Amino acid sequence: MQFADWLHLGTFVMAAHVLGTIAACHAVLNTRTSQGAVAWAVSLVAMPYFTLIPYLFLGRSKFAGYIDERRLENEILRSRSHPAEWESGDATDSGALQNVSSVRGVAAPGPAEYLGHPAIRTLTRLSGMPFLRGNAVRVLINGDATFSAILGAIEAAEHYVIVQFFIVRADALGQLLKETLIAKAQAGVRVYFLYDSIGSFDLPHHYVGALRGAGVEVHKFATKRVFVNRFQINFRNHRKIVVVDGERAFVGGHNVGVEYLGGNPRLSPWRDTHIEVRGPAVASIQFVFIEDWYWATQRLPEVGPTTRCPDDMHCLVLSSGPADKQETCSLFFVEAINAAHKRIWITTPYLIPDEAVFSALRLAVMRGVDVRILIPSRRDHRVVFAASKLYAYDAVMAGVRIFRYRPGFLHQKVVLVDDIAAAIGSANLDNRSFRLNFEIMVLTVDRRFAAEVETMLLDDFAESYEIDQDDYRLAPAWRRIAMHVARLFSPIL
Template sequence: MQLDWLHLGTLVMAAHVLGAIAAVHAVINTRTSQGAVAWAVSLVAMPYFTLIPYLFLGRSKFAGYIDERRLENEILRNRSHPTEWESGDATETGTFPDISSARGVAAPGPAEYLGHPVIRTLTRLSGMPFLRGNAVRVLINGDATFSAILEAIERAERYVIVQFFIVRADALGELLKDMLIAKAQAGVRVYFLYDSIGSFDLPHRYVSALQQAGVEIHPFATKRVFVNRFQINFRNHRKIVVVDGERAFVGGHNVGVEYLGGNARLSPWRDTHIEVRGPAVASIQFVFIEDWYWATQRLPEVGPSTRCPDDMHCMVLASGPADKQETCSLFFVEAISAARTRVWITTPYLIPDEAVFSALRLAVMRGVDVRILIPSRRDHHVVFAASKLYAYDAILAGVRIFRYRPGFLHQKVVLVDDIAAAIGSANLDNRSFRLNFEIMVLTVDRRFAGEVEGMLLDDFALSDEIGPDDYRGSPAWRRMAMHVARLFSPIL
């Protein structure tokens, strides 16, 4: 018995020593002060529970990774960027030193509403221009989204690009696989990129069948040479499909039957995708090219985008942990700050950083109608608990918070006033702001904004507005759990 106590004491001491060492590592390497404090406190106080999670979540920086990825992106953008960026379709190039040297200044659509400083800020932030001459269609929920994607792939004549965070070998995944195999065997070039951790359970037989049919399929990993199962930060959360340079699809859906409502606990699944036609397709395609080149060190054989009869202004904003700026967070700050009458946001996870939360509070003070729509059902317990506390803080600041009743809400949509809308893969949380690769498509068009408004009004009609009692009425133990969960918000 004495020996057992000795062993237990040794293990406890070792855990605390390792926790202290890991806490020092976290303070030195974590990208934000909030994250550093959260990890350091938890590693010192509770090393038995946090050492293993730190191996998976806390090592937010690989030696040389950020510099290497950033250098590759700069080379590609300087040497291989789409020709559409140089054409008359571009409202701004985003690379000008000052306003006087910009080409194509004062396009009446976006510049008239948002004002030139905002256009300049967003193009510099994204590194991509606003492009005119696009058409964008909203695809509400999984049936509409995958019907459109599969129909576009069926019509492919030259190439198909597919990129998802999660790919499952279920009924939907098998349908996609069979269609891609058929197109590859018909001579269509098919490029398939999936995240190595998001799709960790994708069976080898699935990948092998595609490879044998001639599909070029690769996992996306932080390290090119191997998949590090201890590193689940820096995930590629983007969802992109491009067909022949004519049609591109971006949004919140992954490949799995749960996105069609196949998970009874979360069904009906509420999500939104968009279909894009026009020069902006080239920008979406270029985001994939950057990821593909990182994974394979080869450039895919793709063509230019095709024109469309519509004249919407669009900008693609791709963000990731190798960015010089915190692109995703700053995009939300700028979009919220640009709002004059309203800003409506839908997100499955409400864990804003201080900059975004400050922008929301200031918008309320300006008299802006600020609404955030979040789920009423949980898919991650810790994230849901932290979101409830942030919702309470937002309500106290004057933000209107709604919970979607019918099923799990997964869409990522931002509507600013009556003209600007952004749809894509980015959540309102630190993981999207700083740790994941994301993509959003910003449109500046009154008609399209009206469509998005109608969609969100339908969602609000199926939602309950919550007040401070949503937090105050919770049992004491649950409120405590919310506060504990929020300690981990920088890494959620």
């Protein structure tokens, strides 16, 4: 190399390190957690050539003024436009119920007693929504059952349809959804369609144009209402919500794409879970959409009241996001784990818990709770999968039983607490769901439903294998090093 070449190279290296140092200072000042700040600062100073560009995409955990503005809007909506069901007799006043014993070792409380449990009061305050009784919840296992139910409900709609997904693809399933929505809009049904601007970044303009041309109100969700920053992939709306006529709501892990029907051979068969909800809890699910729709459009959708349900299940809708005053999603997992007397079973595609959740898992093991976590054996993201393997090893060392699902990729998000409570929704056991994404979970307190979820999970465990310490110890040295390097980025994964 000529002297001039060396000079150019030296200038590039110096500039990279100067920019890396500046970015590291920015990360220390703006990253929400100390772990994330350390991870970014070290990587930006030591390896700016590799981390400066990713920092543009992943690094900023907040926009100036965004959190305050979003939080103010939510508070106004909840005080002035909340569902009438929250004021009716369907709302369970958990504070008026007697407290159950918090002494460990006693039998798990029954349905009536459980509604007065301190954990229920905590989660009600955390969510900002009441526990509502008089619901029916049905489990939808895998894509065929989920989209058959969703499309069938939309086809039967008479007044309005709400559709919100993180990922919408213009493939065979996406086209079927589009045609169904267009048909309803042309029949005079009000249709509201919200998709995430980054999760659905490759959704063609002609797809959206066809919906709008047929009268469907379509909008993308972004942290900036006018300008969509392609370099910003935090604050994504990861929720999956469908509501039809206030009668039925659908929440869970499925997005709109053929891979969720097993169309990706590398990940097939795809294992996922959705739920169908009827009753007053539909109003809470619908209201979560209203908050997101109002942020995106500054208009309220025209929706109606929910219908009664002959069943009497108690449900709490828990929405979470980066504008929350508390870290709602992380605290939900902590409280659910702490509330367990007998067992806590969790299924998640990504196992990257924060310290609070991991401590709660360790303490649950110490008090004799059956703690199981089901994760995939196939990967869809290399870095996340590598970090998850190391966390799985740490969990096994702490006494947590870790299982890997064999048949295909596992994407469901399910929490089962004792024999009484189950939560299903969109939240993963990772920092992105805890602090960076908008999520929704539906918690049900009902023995019959918990038994149904237990049966489903037992079937999944039967098709899984339990890992032990050798899963990490017998791995090649280079792979163990890769796991530790990947874990450095866990606060931003």
